[in-house]
Amino acid sequence: MNAPNPGTPPAVTVEPQPTVAPTNGTAVLTVTATGNNLTYQWRKNGVNLPNGGHISGATTSTLAISSFADTDVGIYSVAVFNSAGSVISKNASVRISKYNIQDALVGYWKLDETSGTLAVNAVSGGLAGNVTGTAAWMAGQIANAFSFDGATFMIVSNYTKATKGIAASAWVNVTAGTASDVIVIQNAQPILTGSSPRIAGQFQLGLVVDLNTGNLLPMAAIGIGPNVARITGTAPFPAGSWHHLAFSADGAQLRLYVDGQQVAVTDYLGDIVLPDIPYLSIGAALNLSDPNNPTSPLVPDGTDPAFMNGPLDDVAVWTRAITASEVSAIYAAGQQHNALTTVVETPALTPIPITVARGANSIALSWGAGFKLQSTGNLTPPIQWADVPNAPSSFTANTTTGTQFYRLISTP
Structure with a gap:
């Protein structure tokens, strides 16, 4: 058989x-x-x-x-x-979640200055960005912005390092016709790589040139242990106008967003690598002037400096993942020319996990831990609710004994 x-x-x-x-x-x-x-x-x-x-x-x-x-x-x-x-x-x-957009925000360069070579970090105790090249400030998406000329960059000498999750966000207005890779912000020297010899870095956020089409595509990468997780969007990043770019890594997925919408995702597993370099670069990929001499000064990488050409605004780094709803809220705030710190979050209502099974003369209820069952025979105010005894996670109600009302309430 x-x-x-x-x-x-x-x-x-x-x-x-x-x-x-x-x-x-x-x-x-x-x-x-x-x-x-x-x-x-x-x-x-x-x-x-x-x-x-x-x-x-x-x-x-x-x-x-x-x-x-x-x-x-x-x-x-x-x-x-x-x-x-x-x-x-x-x-x-x-x-x-603390439902606070500023939770674990370790770097926030609003770029609202009007002059000078210092970009203040709005996070208490956070280090400023130091301009190397020509400082040019202009009107931005949110108040002012810094305009990069394809040869200028910023260095933030140190920042609080991520371990479990990381995210970054910026408003980007890349000059139309840009035909080379662009670094928005990174902790890498000059790029993230899992090959040897390797200088471990934590993340990159920027744009890469599609060699087949010449289009600029959004890109993000993170260092995880000895490996690198990298994602690239498939649609061209719009040039010549302001658009929001962000990534988030939560220990399971690396996600990339443009204008509040997810455009790429990849799975990974592991912690964010402890980097070999302390600094962040904004607007360029940096390397040692003499890669064989660790004491030589940092300069734009000789092979692919990935200069930003155009203005950046409201650049931020978190040492946690940010949710899709947070990315959407940051984008929506920026659309109204408001800083990300204006975003207000509230916990979502969580549905009570409950199942209902109907019998011939009964209804069986079961629910998850953390709730207790109460009942009343009348919904006329003032309602007198009473705990149902011996019903920690389930109860069977007899439907032949008249009308009865039940509710579940959370327990501390």
């Missing part, structure tokens, strides 16, 4: 998405998969998660983590099984 056909192996059609939650809030991850008779197992940092305590749904398509704390921060994924096979989702970063 032939064995029965097990059918089609599972396939993930909607991946878990990066998620943030406030301290003591609830983080929810979901996955959508196709296939018959699916079972699920959520994992944190590659280790299977059990149900219990503040974790529920570990073996369903929706994982809920209530009372979210630092110990819950990590990289999550889910394995999906059926009799025909299994599949593991992409990783998703889950972390705590």
